[in-house]
Each structure stands twice: as C-alpha cells, then as structure tokens.
Amino acid sequence: MVNLEGRSVVLIVEDEPSYQDALNIGLTVEGFIVVAAGTIAQAHELMMSTKPDLVLLDVMLPDGSGIDFCREIYDTSRIPVIMVSARSSEVDVVLGLEIGAADYVTKPYRLRELVARMRAVLRRPAANAEEEVITFGDLRIDFVRRTVSRQGREIELSRKEFDLLALFASRLGQVVTRETCLDTLWWGLELSDTRTLDTHVKRLRQKVEEDPANPRHLLTIRGVGFRLDA
Ligand code: CA
Numbered sequence: 519m520v521n522l523e524g525r526s527v528v529l530i531v532e533d534e535p536s537y538q539d540a541l542n543i544g545l546t547v548e549g550f551i552v553v554a555a556g557t558i559a560q561a562h563e564l565m566m567s568t569k570p571d572l573v574l575l576d577v578m579l580p581d582g583s584g585i586d587f588c589r590e591i592y593d594t595s596r597i598p599v600i601m602v603s604a605r606s607s608e609v610d611v612v613l614g615l616e617i618g619a620a621d622y623v624t625k626p627y628r629l630r631e632l633v634a635r636m637r638a639v640l641r642r643p644a645a646n647a648e649e650e651v652i653t654f655g656d657l658r659i660d661f662v663r664r665t666v667s668r669q670g671r672e673i674e675l676s677r678k679e680f681d682l683l684a685l686f687a688s689r690l691g692q693v694v695t696r697e698t699c700l701d702t703l704w705w706g707l708e709l710s711d712t713r714t715l716d717t718h719v720k721r722l723r724q725k726v727e728e729d730p731a732n733p734r735h736l737l738t739i740r741g742v743g744f745r746l747d748a
Contacts, residue, residue: 526551527568527571528545528550528551528553528571528636529553529554530545531555531558531560531573531576531584532555532602533579537625538554548633550636553568553570556580558584558587565591565597570597571597571640573591574602575587575599575602577604584602585601589618598642600620600623600632600635600639601622601623602625602627603625620639620681621638621639642681642702650662652690654735656669656728657726659683659684666726673726675725676721678718679725682699682703682718683746685702686744686745686746690747691746693742693743694745695742696743697743700712719738723736735747
C-alpha cells in the first residue's frame, strides 16, 4: 500500500543478518519503507499487517522454501515478488520465473541494480493498473483478478503472459518495442535472449487469438515490436 508520502512499502524476507541490515539501510535511503522478516512465519504476519507493494524473497529460509512461499503469495494476492537467491543455477532462475516471480536476482547483487529492478517491477501496469477491466473485441482483461476471457470463457495465462498482455493493453493501438518488453518484464536479459520474448508472445497469441496464424489483436511489427489492436 503506497502510503501518504507516496513511498512504496517493501517486505524483505531474508534470514542473513548482513543482507537484512544492508537492505534495511540501503532501501530506506532510496526512499522505500522497509519491513523485514527473517522467516516465512514472520513474513506471513507482516504481509497481513503492512500490505507491502513488493516482496523481496530469499529462496533459502530457515522455516521453508521461498519458492513455495512465492506460490502462496501469488495464490492470495497481486503483490509482485522478486526472488533473491545465493544460488545462480539456471534451474533456480527458470523455476523462480516460471512460478511467476516478477524478477530474480542472485547474491551478491549490487544495491543500485536491485533498486532499478524494484522500480521497474513497481512501474508495471499490472502492479498498479488504474483501470480494472479493459474490454475489446471479444477479449476481456480484468487487472484486479488478473484474468482474461474470450467470449466469456476464461483463458489460463501464466503470470508472465498476463504481465505481457497487460503491458500491451496499457498501450492499446500503440507499438510496444521489444526493448520495452524486455526492460519491463525481463530485466537484465541480454538481447541475445530475446527468443524468450518471442516464445511468450507466441504462446499468448495461441491463447488469446481465435486464429493464431492470422492474429487480429496481437500483431508483430517486424523489427520493432508488437501492437495490441482492438
Ligand atoms: Ca537464506
């Protein structure tokens, strides 16, 4: 919940005191309101009492797995989660992003980089959509419930697919460049990894288009990006 001064509340779930202290100080200096938990149990309580705008979640915690807790957060709220891990194996990153983590950082990270990622996540349309529902053609996007339906039938989207659709929908009729997509949704991915973006767009198109081979809504603007048309 953005408080009266317009500052975002971030919940840090981190059991290493050195990291917790550094984040507490560093993020406060950056203008965030910081609440910190060392265990999942404490995080549970703070989620209820503080209604954070963003959660920074360590993967290895004394009373459980951050991955499982991330799933739980997404089942019960719209609060974005950035996973933080000491392990940098690709499996972890993929798992983290697949369960819908908004982003993923690996220790040791630079505070400046982390803050930039946090701000990018908080800027995402799905995190602070002003309009609750957008309807166009036979599609209906509900930003509060994070659901999409076509002709009244709900379409199942992954968190990433929804975020991507929400980004396009926030600029209906305008081209969204590939760079914007990557900056907003895949922080830190190199341009050589843009196949990930294409894969997601393709999957999204298969889900929201009646005839994915001849899309009517989600169009590719070759060499530039994408455009969602009503
Ligand atoms: Ca840990």
